[in-house]
Amino acid sequence: MEVHREDGRSQNQLRPLACSRNILHRAHGSASWSQGDTKVLAAVYGPKAGTKKNENPEKACIEVIWKPKTGQIGDFLTSLLIVLAFEVWYAGNFQNILHWCLGKPEKEYEMILKRTLESICILTVNPNTTTSIIVQVVNDDGALLPSAINAACMALVDAGIPMKHLAVAICCCVAKTGYVILDPTKLEEQKTKAFAYLVFPNSVHSVLPEGSLRVEGEPIENGIITSVTHGIMPVDDYFYCLEPGRAASVKLSDFLRRNLQQQSTDSSKAG
Amino acid sequence: MAAKPGSAPVTYSPNLGQKTRPPIFKDNDLDWVRPDGRGFHQCRPAFFRTGAVNSASGSAYAELGSTKVIVSVFGPRESKKAMMYSDTGRLNCNVSYTTFATPVRGQGSDHKEFSSMLHKALEGAIMLETFPKTTVDVFALVLESGGSDLPVVISCASLALADAGIMMYDLVAAVSVSCLGKNLVIDPVLEEESYQDGSLMLTCMPSRYEVTQLTFTGEWSTPEINEAMQLCLDACNKLGKVMRTCLKEAASASQE
């Protein structure tokens, strides 16, 4: 079935990808990632000694700080502060309320990113250390969380943090008539009835014979690391999403692999 | 009331009209009945249960009329890093309200005044020297405020401490009295508290007949004080018995 999309893409076509690493000098690793007009910057600091409270000291701790696009947070603040001014005075606890209104929308993304990155990093190599990942949203035009995951993942590679494999994230939209479109823009995200953010491991190039890396009859890259859905969809539609999502994740991991090879040869020349 | 102009929706509660009502009774109006039909010197029936929160070291739930309170006790556990060495234990208290506890939706914030009052009421009853260097945390949440909140919190907290196995000289029972005109009403409900001319709260250890805290607000004459204190002491005695039975029942239930 042919679908009309605003920007003339076919339903399984991703927006142009761009990724550059090592763009910040002070950070231990950094990357910028863009999918169409969505652009995210990620910086990695660490591993630093010690873990946060309540974290297992036998493993490395990963900390994610999400910085939304400044314009948004400003608007949000001014509108909220007018209303809250009275209540703040009333409660006499300014900090708590500020924390409450600022921290909320980002906390969920921070938690998802933290848990996703924890699952791809080898945490036992650097026990009792903390690695901080700062994610700065530069522009949000749909598929924000997947872009942030991709950016963070590339920044971790750039910082040389030991990882089991990469994570590739993709957004699948279930449009009203039941078909799936990939990598939506913000407008498409709002128009569709439901969407799913899916994160898969990257596809593996292995010397081992085909099929030896299969788990329960499925190749390892079919396993879902992270899944976040929004909106109502029939259960079957979710499984329909997995198919194009996995296909796209193969394309994405090829892009990542090319990008990593390219830049590593560049830097070896420069060095 | 949080009616202030602003861009985000500002809301108001539709039942704010109550404030304009006249006081419920005037001087010498002795025929008046209390909102819940009790006698002036009659307490609300008290319900206590220990072990309400499994993740706490000890906990208790108390319900007096529509006042519903839950108290958790944690510890003795490591004191905060910033704390100096101390060869007696520390007691840390916190009282907070749910947003829906009061008739008008509140902020759900900590109640600093009650927190320190709770601390002072319990401090004298706990054998702090039995857990040196460590802290016992007593956290209370008022689920529904129906009047006499602080006394209920205090009684409930002492039960929670007992449930946690913290050594105490005795249970602490607390009761308050409101002065409305010339009448003294014990264990006032929210409505009575809002019209009171003065109040007295007494917390004591019933078996030892010792008072741990006594607070007055408003104008009192000496005979009134004597009468109110005697009322409170008697009520604390009865309340102490109810609390004791609750503990005994919990103990016999766990033995089976």
Place this chain on the structure above:
Amino acid sequence: MDGYNCVFNPLFRSKENRLTMGLPNASGDLSTEVEVDAFRRLFPLRFYEKHLLESIRPDARPLGRARETTIALGAVASANGSALAKIGSTTMLAAIKMEVMTPSLETPDEGCIAIDFHMPPICSPIVRPGRPAEAAPVVAKQLSDTILSSGMINLKELSLVSGKAAWMAYLDIYCLDADGALFDTALLSAVAAFSHLEIPVVSLNDDGKIVLSEEQGLSDREPVNKERRKINLSSIPFSLTCVLHKNYILADPTAEEESIMDTIVTVVLDSSSQLVSLHKPGGTVLAYTSAIQDCIALTRQRVKELQKILEEAISGMEVD
């Protein structure tokens, strides 16, 4: 092991012993209860794996069974609707307070729902006053996403006077005891609170404010919402959280299980079996299609159970 016993013994909470006592020879090589407890504390994962091999959990549940669930409606009289939900020892108290607001220009016929989730310090040893729990804003966001996107409540039903006044439903959920599956219990209590919600009869007074009809002695005035005393709940969402570990799927995990096995999948289905949310934030175990299908199948079963429990709670109220 023997060397540790004396050192760690005082640290162990006696409450947890109860769980292991009833087990038929859970770990045969350890003779006394204290040793089992020590083993549990020192090697939690191995302790669990020994149980999983026997397809049983330390609290004597089969892997796919949820804990005992209860709902009590109308727990708080000062709210317009309230419910206490308990799954195992995880306890949530949800209450709705209705206030009046001026609807926005874009949606003059719609009310609003504000959902907040609180973890007061009483609920868990990890939460301290002044420092909100990390999980609280995450669960709050998940809850409001789920409830608002499920379409359970038609916001148009919350309208009072078009363009002038509409209801703002403040739903506050308090965690009273945290022992795993926080989201499931919170959602259940929220749904139950909405089904208990009774909207007060109100009318417009001379100042253009909405006031309670009986309170103001304005019974002569026409109430603005005569018929709309209850909210119609269509397609109620119910959820089940599962923990994945190797090939095992453990339904409705306790806090201990969530901390030991870190792959958590939460499935939300509505009463017409549509998928409202499938939430899996990372975790060491990759979820393959079959595992996802199993989780959804478990959730389908659980939805039926929860529907029944909710219906019983509601009909219990009506008898009273």
